[in-house]
Amino acid sequence: MDVQNWTYTIVGITFLIYIAIAIWAKAGSTKEFYVAGGGVPPVLNGMATAADWMSAASFISMAGLISFMGYDGSVYLMGWTGGYVLLALLLAPYLRKFGKFTVPDFVGDRYYSNAARTVAIICAIFVSFTYVAGQMRGVGVVFSRFLEVDINTGIIIGMCIVFFYAVLGGMKGITYTQVAQFCVLIFAYMVPAIFISMLIAGTPIPQIGFGSELVDGGGFLLDRLNGLHEELGFASYTDGSKPMIDVFFITFALMVGTAGLPHVIVRFFTVPKVRDARISAGWALIFISLLYTTAPAIAAFARYNLINTVSNQQYSELPSWFNTWEGTGLLAWADKNGDGAIQYVKGDPFVGKPAFTGETGELGQRLLSNEATVDNANELYIDRDIIVLANPEIAKLPAWVIALVAAGGLAAALSTAAGLLLVISTSIAHDLIKKQLNPNISEKSELLSARIAVAIAIVIAGYFGINPPGFVAQVVAFAFGLAAASFFPVIILGIFSKRMNKEGAIAGMLTGIIFTAAYIIYFKFVNPGMNKPEFWLFGISPEGIGTLGMLINFAVSFVVSRLTPAPPQEIQELVDSLRYPKGAGEASAH
Numbered sequence: 316m317d318v319q320n321w322t323y324t325i326v327g328i329t330f331l332i333y334i335a336i337a338i339w340a341k342a343g344s345t346k347e348f349y350v351a352g353g354g355v356p357p358v359l360n361g362m363a364t365a366a367d368w369m370s371a372a373s374f375i376s377m378a379g380l381i382s383f384m385g386y387d388g389s390v391y392l393m394g395w396t397g398g399y400v401l402l403a404l405l406l407a408p409y410l411r412k413f414g415k416f417t418v419p420d421f422v423g424d425r426y427y428s429n430a431a432r433t434v435a436i437i438c439a440i441f442v443s444f445t446y447v448a449g450q451m452r453g454v455g456v457v458f459s460r461f462l463e464v465d466i467n468t469g470i471i472i473g474m475c476i477v478f479f480y481a482v483l484g485g486m487k488g489i490t491y492t493q494v495a496q497f498c499v500l501i502f503a504y505m506v507p508a509i510f511i512s513m514l515i516a517g518t519p520i521p522q523i524g525f526g527s528e529l530v531d532g533g534g535f536l537l538d539r540l541n542g543l544h545e546e547l548g549f550a551s552y553t554d555g556s557k558p559m560i561d562v563f564f565i566t567f568a569l570m571v572g573t574a575g576l577p578h579v580i581v582r583f584f585t586v587p588k589v590r591d592a593r594i595s596a597g598w599a600l601i602f603i604s605l606l607y608t609t610a611p612a613i614a615a616f617a618r619y620n621l622i623n624t625v626s627n628q629q630y631s632e633l634p635s636w637f638n639t640w641e642g643t644g645l646l647a648w649a650d651k652n653g654d655g656a657i658q659y660v661k662g663d664p665f666v667g668k669p670a671f672t673g674e675t676g677e678l679g680q681r682l683l684s685n686e687a688t689v690d691n692a693n694e695l696y697i698d699r700d701i702i703v704l705a706n707p708e709i710a711k712l713p714a715w716v717i718a719l720v721a722a723g724g725l726a727a728a729l730s731t732a733a734g735l736l737l738v739i740s741t742s743i744a745h746d747l748i749k750k751q752l753n754p755n756i757s758e759k760s761e762l763l764s765a766r767i768a769v770a771i772a773i774v775i776a777g778y779f780g781i782n783p784p785g786f787v788a789q790v791v792a793f794a795f796g797l798a799a800a801s802f803f804p805v806i807i808l809g810i811f812s813k814r815m816n817k818e819g820a821i822a823g824m825l826t827g828i829i830f831t832a833a834y835i836i837y838f839k840f841v842n843p844g845m846n847k848p849e850f851w852l853f854g855i856s857p858e859g860i861g862t863l864g865m866l867i868n869f870a871v872s873f874v875v876s877r878l879t880p881a882p883p884q885e886i887q888e889l890v891d892s893l894r895y896p897k898g899a900g901e902a903s904a905h
Contacts, residue, residue: 361598371453394569451780503723572795796861819876
């Protein structure tokens with residue numbers, strides 16, 4: 316079978332499995348809808364957590380970023396890896412002991428204030444929608460190539476699939492679906508990595524192949540990549556060009572932003588006991604490490620194969636995958652010097668991104684609509700989000716491996732999207748309606764409200780997926796920055812500071828998220844032409860500004876809490892009890 320038929324077959328089978336699990340695990344109560352009944356075994360919860368954590372950014376975009384940015388792309392690898400360790404060891408046991416399965420619920424009760432709860436709800440929804448936009452974009456990228464539809468159609472298909480199992484199954488359906496999705500995504504990630512490692516470095520272990528000599532005798536892979544980069548005018552692959560302060564701020568924002576991501580925190584309430592939460596966190600770290608230690612190898616393999624395949628090659632002699640990706644609008648070539656060969660060097664090939672008319676000219680080159688070329692030698696545009704998906708095709712792997720990667724990318728994007736959408740629905744149905752607007756609402760009505768909220772959230776998420784503020788990993792980085800600036804200080808101080816009060820929490824959350832969001836919006840939307848290091852505040856990019864937002868949050872929270880009355884005595888005693896995470900700490904849905 317060809318790639319298309321293999322894709323229909325493998326993706327179709329996986330989708331049928333997801334839907335069957337959703338029907339089998341249909342939630343019949345609010346506790347099942349919110350926390351899967353609190354009875355998921357630790358190993359399965361570890362798999363579900365890993366699937367929740369390893370989103371389209373991890374599967375599709377992270378290796379692409381490292382592939383194009385080289386050393387500079389490692390900030391995403393370090394930040395996201397360290398972030399989960401921080402969450403699992405520093406925060407999870409205490410939040411589990413507190414017994415509230417949503418961040419707004421924790422904030423509302425810990426800070427004895429519905430106003431604080433409302434601010435937390437707004438922050439949770441804002442962060443989750445930013446994050447889910449990246450997932451829906453990832454779904455569209457996969458569908459656009461492998462099902463040969465445009466990105467917008469692909470996003471709509473993904474919305475329909477998520478709608479079915481998220482609305483029907485809630486957290487119970489999502490959890491067991493994510494177990495299946497983890498198995499699909501990790502298998503899909505590792506198989507091509509092993510294949511390509513054998514072809515390039517002669518070893519089946521990608522992590523070793525990454526630092527090995529090439530089988531063709533061309534020296535070590537990274538040395539060869541450095542040489543190719545320098546020949547083409549790019550920075551050396553293993554050297555960084557980002558300002559060190561920006562590297563630190565992006566890495567730290569990704570790390571601490573993890574602690575404020577509601578869809579990950581809720582995972583520690585889907586197991587029976589605190590001990591099980593710790594065990595499932597350990598399993599999740601093992602499962603996550605399989606992908607994260609492989610990503611740098613995939614990035615290097617893909618970069619090496621891409622340069623050797625397209626650079627200085629005649630367009631008419633390129634393999635079919637190039638033309639297929641051109642059709643998605645995620646890859647483009649403009650023959651500036653008219654020699655029919657692809658010149659791939661440093662520089663933007665077009666003013667803006669390519670907009671295609673669907674017409675073809677000499678050699679099948681797609682014409683650019685209202686897009687002018689710029690005065691440099693580069694003729695090739697490559698969207699960073701395609702590199703992992705195109706990698707097996709570039710390496711000439713079997714069709715079934717190429718289709719498997721498509722199924723893995725969809726599993727990664729859909730698993731995280733479902734978790735985020737559930738957070739949004741929980742914030743609305745449980746934290747807003749149940750806790751504030753209508754405390755006497757029946758369980759049946761609350762469950763209906765949660766399902767309606769999911770449905771509405773999916774529609775909004777689809778819109779942001781169709782109109783994303785950046786490529787997948789970049790959008791996700793913004794979400795982590797917003798979470799770092801809003802939730803991390805209020806959670807840390809809520810656990811470890813008895814003096815922290817509601818006034819400090821509210822002021823800190825508002826200041827942190829408004830500052831961070833304003834900075835991102837200004838440089839990404841209002842004035843993107845100034846999105847350059849020389850115009851950034853202290854040399855900090857929009858991806859890293861969440862760290863500064865977090866520091867501002869801490870400072871405002873500390874000052875305001877000292878200038879206002881101390882929390883009630885019972886709240887201070889509650890904080891003392893949280894420091895000793897003993898007992899079952901069963902999550903409370905009411």
